[in-house]
Amino acid sequence: MKKQPLFIAFSTQKGGVGKSTFTVLLASYLHYRNGLNVAVMDCDYPQCSVYDMRKREIRQLETNLHYQSKAIALFESLGKQTYPIVCAKPEEGIMKAREFLVGESVGYDVVFFDLPGTINNDGVISTFMLMDYVFVPMAPSRMSMESTLSFIIPVSELLAEHEDFNLKAIHLFWNRVDGRIKKEWLEHYEDIIRQFGLPLMQTVIPQSVRYDKEQSIEGSDAVFLSTIFPADKNLLKGSNLDLLVDEILDIIRLYNDLCG
């Protein structure tokens, strides 16, 4: 029998804090660098920005021979191709994922769900609750904090009341932390998070232009954010993405499960 993959989402109701970015970065890191089998359900319907990104990148590969040969070499060395990205309505995400998994001959380790920012209808909430793990990117600003907490606190309470939910844990992490932000501010926010008993991850992701570094139509620049390549090794330095991956793998204990 095929193993059951873990369902993971980067989710929050705040827009522009990195849900889709980290969905792509983690999926590509685990699939192309760590050798896991990954699939992505793009449930931010109808935008489907991750699905669109893949289509855009494939189009670029047709004319950009540099990236094309890089991709061929990568797939040959890995013995596999890109991970599948399925576009679905958020309330149908779980059903579509199950249908997809049944139809596949290979097993998957992780399915990432990119959920929309509006989690205010029952269908989206039930998809959210059927995740195994949710990671919440959070920008260190008052607005972002208020928006994040107003969403996470009721969800955590609901979770505490229902042991039958799939969702094992929700972990928050800082993203887009500008070097100029005062340390006292971060500590102040962290105090508030602790008061509510919410788990905050150690890794802090800096604000950095590389998080926007995609493949281009022409040129041969190193790529950080891509559904076809893992984040470039040199660009990883100082991005803290590698630390985030390690911390997430520790939390989800995927390798322990794989080793039985």
Ligand SMILES: Nc1ncnc2c1ncn2[C@@H]1O[C@H](COP(=O)(O)OP(=O)(O)O)[C@@H](O)[C@H]1O
């Ligand atoms: N750490 C970061 N540094 C700089 N830009 C970032 C960072 N994280 C995300 N971004 C950028 O922020 C924008 C919004 O991110 P996105 O993942 O689309 O947000 P969401 O899906 O939560 O709405 C993107 O252009 C992305 O590249």
Ligand SMILES: [Mg+2]
């Ligand atoms: Mg998004």
